[in-house]
Amino acid sequence: MSTYGKIFRVTTYGESHCASVGAIIDGCPPRDEKDLVHLQSGTERGVTLGTPIGLLVKNEDQRPHDYSETDLYPRPSHADYTYLEKYGIKASSGGGRSSARETIGLLGSFFPLRSYALRLSKPGRVAAGAIAEKYLKLAYGIEIVAFVSSVGKIHLPSFVTSPSGEDDDEAQDALSEEFRHLIKTITREEVDKFSTRCPHPETSERMTQRIIRAKDAQDSIGGTVTCVIRNVPSGLGEPVFDKFEARLAHAMLSIPATKAFEIGSGFKGTEVPGSKHNDAFVRRADGKLGTVTNWSGGIQGGITNGEDIYFRIGFKSPATISQGQKTAQYDGTPGELAARGRHDPCVVPRAVPIVEAMAAIVVLDQLLIQNSRKTAANLLPVLTGLPPSMVQPKSPGV
Template sequence: MSTFGQHFRVTTYGESHCASVGCIVDGVPPGMTLRNEDVQVQLSRRRPGQSDLTTPRDEKDKVTIQSGVEQGITLGTPIAMLVQNQDQRPHDYKDETLDLYPRPSHADWTYLDKYGVKASSGGGRSSARETIGRVAAGAVAERYLAQAFGVEIVAFVSSVGAVHIPRFPGEQLASDSAAKAATGDAAAAPTSSVDNHIDTNGMTEEEAEEALSKEFRALLNEVTRAQVDKTDIRCPHPVAAERMRQRILLAKSRNDSIGGTVTCVIRRVPSGLGEPCFDKLEAKLGHAMLSIPATKAFEIGSGFRGTEVPGSRHNDAFYKRADGSLGTLTNWSGGVQGGISNGEDIYFRVGFKSPATISQNQTTATYDGKEGVLATRGRHDPCVVPRAVPIVEAMAALVIMDAVLAQDARSMAAARLPREPILALPNSMRMPSKVKAGGNPEGNPEARD
C-alpha cells in the first residue's frame, strides 16, 4: 500500500507526471518547531537536475506545509506537505511504441497485470518521483530524533559499478593505469572488468579476517553530510568519487546506465528499539530500504562479509562505558542484536540496480507477446545512487522514529506500575541495579585497532 509505519504513519501520493506529489504524516509529537525550510534542505539534495550525472528534468521541488503546523510549531495533528510538479513532459511518453511494449525491467507490465490500468506516462507510482513524500516525512522525523536524542543519520555513495570505496582489510582501488587500460580511453573510468583487489600480504591472519577495514570503520565513525556533499557523486572518498563520476559519465555517453550502493550510518540511537521475531529493527530497516525504487539488496553490520569471519573474531564482546552502561568493543552486529538496538551505531548498505530506462533500442516483446524493438525517450538518471542518498536517510529516520514512539509507549505504560514485583525477581530476570541501559554518546571504540 502507500502507507508506512504504525505509530509514525506516512502516506505518500502522486505519480511521475501528475499535478503534485506529497505526503500526510500522522503521529508527529506536538510542540516541535517546524518550517518549510527544515524540510526543504533534504528535498533540495534529492531533486533532479543537480549535475550532469542526473536526469536533466528541472524540478525545484519546493515544499509547502499545508496543515498540522501553526506559527512554526507542530500541533500533534496530521501534517500534509505538497510539492508541485512543474517540469512535466507527458508528451515524451505519447508514442505508439510505448502503448505496445512494456519497458524491460520496468513496472509497466506488473502494474497493468495487477490493476488492469496504469499511468499513461512515466513510471506512475513506481517512479522515483514518489520518493518526494518519503524525503519530506523523513526530514520531519529526523528533526525530532536530533532534538530529542541527538541522533545523526549520514548516508553516502559507497560504490558505482565495480568502483568501490575500499571496505575490507587489504582492499585497494585498481591502479590508474589499469583503469585507463580497461576502456582504452585515458579520460574514462574503469569498466566492470576492473574491480578492487585484495592484498593481505604483511597482515596477520586475525587482521585479514576483520569484517571491515580500520579505514572504513573510521569513515563510518566520522563522516559528515558536509563531507558527502563536497562532490556531486556524494562519495566522501576523493579518489573513488572521481572514478565513480567518470564511470557514470561513461555509461551516459553510451546511452546506458549503471548501478551502485549507498552506505548509511545512524549514530546515537537509543537502545531498546525494535521488536522480537517479525518486527526486528533490521527487518524494519530492510523493509524500508527495499521499498525504495530500484533497490535490489540490503545488508546490515558486517553483512555477507560476516559469513566469512570466524565467530571468535566476529563476536561483539561487551565492556563498561564511562557512563556505566554496556557497550561493545566491536560492532560487527551493526548496532542491532536480537532485533533490538544495543546503543551502538547502526550501519547498513543498500544496493541499487542500473536504471531500467535507457536510451537504446532494445529487443523485447509487446504486451501481446510479439517480438519487436523498443526505442525509449525521456529524461532519466544514468545512475540513481547520488540522488538516492537523502532517500536512504529519510527511510532510516522513519524506521527509527516509529520504533522510538513504540518504545516510548511501552516505557510509559510500564512506568505506571509498581516496581516491587520486578525487584523481587532473581538477577537473571532483571536489569542489575548497577548497570545502566542507554546509548553511546561518545561513539564506539575499536579495541582491536
C-alpha cells in the same frame, strides 16, 4: 500499501506525471518548524499541531508525451507490466507509483535536511524524513549520515580487507579498520564536498568518470549507498517479525531501484568464523555496556544495543536508457523500444538523502513504540524478588 509506520505514519500519493505528489504524515510530535513546501494541514503559525500534516508538491515539469511508447511496450525492467498484471490498469505515462517521483512525500525539503535537498524535490523522499530527523536530533542527538560506497565495480577502498587464505581460521576481520573509523567519523559536510557523494577524492573521481562513460554510451550503471545512524538508544525493535533490522530492510527496499540490503558485517560476515566475528562486550565511558568490534551493526536479536547502526543498500542500474532495446509489446509482438525523456545514467548519488530520510522514519517510529511500552510499564508497581539481571530500573522514557 502506500503507508509506512505504526505510530509515526507516512502515506504518500501521486504518480510520476500527475498534477502533484505528496504525503500525509500522522503521529508527529508538535514542534516549531518552517514552511518550505505547500502545507495543506497540521500546522499553524509555523508550529506543528500534532495532527496529520498534509504536504503537496506540484509536478511543474510534467512530460507525459515522452512516454507514449508505453502504450505499446512494457519497458524492460520497469513496473509497467507488473502494475498492469496486479491492478488490471496502469498510469498512462511514466512509472506511475513505481517512479522515483513518488518519494517526494518522504523526502521533500520541508526542513533543510541538507543543502542539496531542495534540488531533489522531484526524485527524493525528504518531507517526512526531514520531520523525523529534526525531532531525533533535537530530542536524542541522533545523527544519520549516508554516502555512496560504490558505483559499478568501483568501491571505496575502506571496504577492502586483506585477502584471506582458504582456511577459515586464517580469515581476516569482517570489515577493515579504515571502514570502522569512517563509520564513526563521517559527516555530511565531508560527503557533500563531492558530486558523487563518495567521501574519498580518488574514488569519487573514478566514479565520476564511470558515470560519464555510461552516459556517453547511452547506458546506465548502479551502485551502493552505506548509511550510519549514531546515538540510537538501546532497546528499540519489536521481535520477532518487526525486528529493527527487518523494519530497516522493509523501508530501504521500498525505495525505487533497490535490489539488496545488508546490515553490519553483512555478506562479508559469512566468511569469518565465529571466534573472529562475535561482538565481545566491554564497559563504555558512560558506564553502559558496548561491544569491541560492532560487527552486529548496532543490532542484536533484532534489538538495538546502543552501538552505531550501519547498513548498505544496492541500487540497480537505471532501467531507462537511450539505446534501442529489443523486447516485446503487450500482445507479445517482437519489436524495438527506443526510450525518450530524461534519463539519469546513475541514481546512486541522488539516493543518499532518500536513504537518510527512510532511516529517520524507521528510528522515530521505533522510538515512539518503545516509549509507549516504557510509559505503560512505569505505571505498574516495582518488581521485587528478581535478580538484577532480569529487571531494568524504571525510567521516564528511552
